[in-house]
Amino acid sequence: MVGQAQALGVAAPPQRVAVPEFEIVPVRAIPLVGVVVVGLIAAIESERLWPLEFFHIVGGGMWTGIDLFVGFIIGPIMPRLSVQARIEFMTRFMPKMLLLMPTLVAMTLVSGWQLANFTGDIAVAYPDHWWLTASYIVVGVMSVVAIGILEPANLAVLFELKKPAPDGELIGRLMRRFVYTAGITGLMQVATLVIMTRIATW
Amino acid sequence: MVKQERLPPVAELCVATMVLVVIGGTYIAAHVPREVPLALPTVLVVAAFALMAVNVGLFARVKEFAWGTFWLVFTRSLAGYGVISGLLVYVFVRGDIPGDVMGFLAASLVVYAIDIPLLLGFSVARYQAAGPERG
Numbered sequence: 001m002v003g004q005a006q007a008l009g010v011a012a013p014p015q016r017v018a019v020p021e022f023e024i025v026p027v028r029a030i031p032l033v034g035v036v037v038v039g040l041i042a043a044i045e046s047e048r049l050w051p052l053e054f055f056h057i058v059g060g061g062m063w064t065g066i067d068l069f070v071g072f073i074i075g076p077i078m079p080r081l082s083v084q085a086r087i088e089f090m091t092r093f094m095p096k097m098l099l100l101m102p103t104l105v106a107m108t109l110v111s112g113w114q115l116a117n118f119t120g121d122i123a124v125a126y127p128d129h130w131w132l133t134a135s136y137i138v139v140g141v142m143s144v145v146a147i148g149i150l151e152p153a154n155l156a157v158l159f160e161l162k163k164p165a166p167d168g169e170l171i172g173r174l175m176r177r178f179v180y181t182a183g184i185t186g187l188m189q190v191a192t193l194v195i196m197t198r199i200a201t202w
Numbered sequence: 203m204v205k206q207e208r209l210p211p212v213a214e215l216c217v218a219t220m221v222l223v224v225i226g227g228t229y230i231a232a233h234v235p236r237e238v239p240l241a242l243p244t245v246l247v248v249a250a251f252a253l254m255a256v257n258v259g260l261f262a263r264v265k266e267f268a269w270g271t272f273w274l275v276f277t278r279s280l281a282g283y284g285v286i287s288g289l290l291v292y293v294f295v296r297g298d299i300p301g302d303v304m305g306f307l308a309a310s311l312v313v314y315a316i317d318i319p320l321l322l323g324f325s326v327a328r329y330q331a332a333g334p335e336r337g
Contacts, residue, residue, distance in 0.1 A: 025278070037285065044296060106286045110293045117297045123235050133232040140224040147318055148217040152325030155275065159326045170329060 017084050019166060022091040024158045025098055033103050040107055044114050052115040059107035060196065064189045066101070067142075071186020075179045083168065086175070091161060094154050101146070109139065121199060128202060135195045142188045150181040204267055204332050210260035215253055216321035222250040223310045223317070230303060243306045250313045254320075261324065268330035276323035283318050287311040 043051035074093075078086060116122035122132065153174040160166050160174075226246035230238050294307055 037289070040289070041292070044293060102282060102286060106289055110289050113293050113297060122297075129232075133228070136228045136231045140228045144217065144220055144224055148220050148321065152213065152322055155322055155326050156329055159271070160329060167329075 017087050017166070017168070019087055019161050020091050022158075022161075023095055024155070024162070026095050029096070029099050033099055036103055036107055040110060043111060047118070049115075049118060052111050052118055055107050055111035056115050059104050059111065060192075063101070063104040063108050064192055066104070067182075067185045067189040071182040071184075071189070075182040075186070078175065078179055087161065087171075090157060090175075094158055097154065098151075098158075105143075124202075131195055131199050131202075135192065135199070138188050138191050138195065142185050145181050145184050145188075149177055150185070153177040153181075204328055204330075206328065208266075209264060209328060210257075212257055212261050212324045213321055215257040215260075216317050216324070219250050219253045219257065219313060219317045220321075222246050222253065223314050226250070226310050227307065230307060234297075234299060234303070238300075238303045240302065240306065243310075247306055247309050247313070250310070250317075254313055254317055257320070261320075266332040268327040268333050270333045271330045272323040272327035274323075275326045276319045279319040279322045280315065283315045287315040 040055055043055050078089075081089065113122075116132070124132070157171055157174045157178075160171055223246070226243045229246075230243055233239070290311055291308055294304060299307065
């Protein structure tokens with residue numbers, strides 16, 4: 001896989017590229033995150049099924065969908081793009097992901113825990129409880145991969161692109177991490193779909 | 203840019219700390235709402251704190267580093283992950299988690315909320331030009 005990625009030009013040689021103006025964190029979107037957090041707290045305080053279902057399903061559906069799309073569609077396309085196209089894409093895509101993904105993850109996990117308490121699913125006995133435990137393990141692995149490997153690389157790429165002369169080789173190396181870890185989280189999300197549809201129908 | 207080979211393995215230790223916290227959290231969550239045996243979570247949370255302390259100690263000895271960039275990223279992400287950790291503590295408290303178990307979860311979330319900003323700050327600043335500020 002590494003050889004294939006190199007052949008596709010992930011580790012492109014350093015070359016002069018035009019970097020568009022961009023914000024590392026899209027500040028204008030922060031109030032939207034605030035609205036989601038307030039809505040989430042209101043949903044929990046309401047102690048009603050529908051708001052909890054709404055936050056868990058909307059957040060989880062978007063999280064899973066984005067991970068699958070990025071892992072299996074964007075990831076394989078990236079190495080085939082020219083360096084200039086990759087930079088244009090990254091400077092527009094990654095800053096949005098920096099705010100969007102932690103918001104979706106927090107929204108899904110917090111409402112999911114409360115929903116499981118509300119419906120009583122959390123108190124289900126083993127062996128059925130293994131489905132819940134499996135979901136915790138999947139989320140744990142995804143969080144280590146996404147926060148421990150993917151996010152630091154994404155941030156480092158964005159800061160590198162802010163330099164007057166970005167290091168193409170470093171960006172290529174960090175972007176390889178993006179391609180592989182996006183694939184891994186995509187696969188983990190397939191497991192999430194299996195687990196969640198099982199829990200919803202037991 | 204800072205010479206990479208001179209840097210301590212801060213990122214690797216951060217990820218190792220995160221793995222300990224995730225295992226501990228998963229173990230506790232897998233038992234709730236039944237009684238949670240606290241021996242393993244105790245070992246994991248103590249190990250996570252110890253590893254983080256060693257990591258911070260090694261990192262603090264680095265002289266040539268882009269400290270300005272590090273603190274910029276660290277403080278911003280501390281605010282973000284602080285909010286996420288706060289939300290998780292809130293929902294655990296509302297879920298009637300017993301006090302002793304809540305203590306372990308809160309300790310794990312404290313490690314998590316410091317460890318991730320440390321990882322993000324280090325990962326960005328290691329590729330930036332070294333500066334004099336230490337924050």
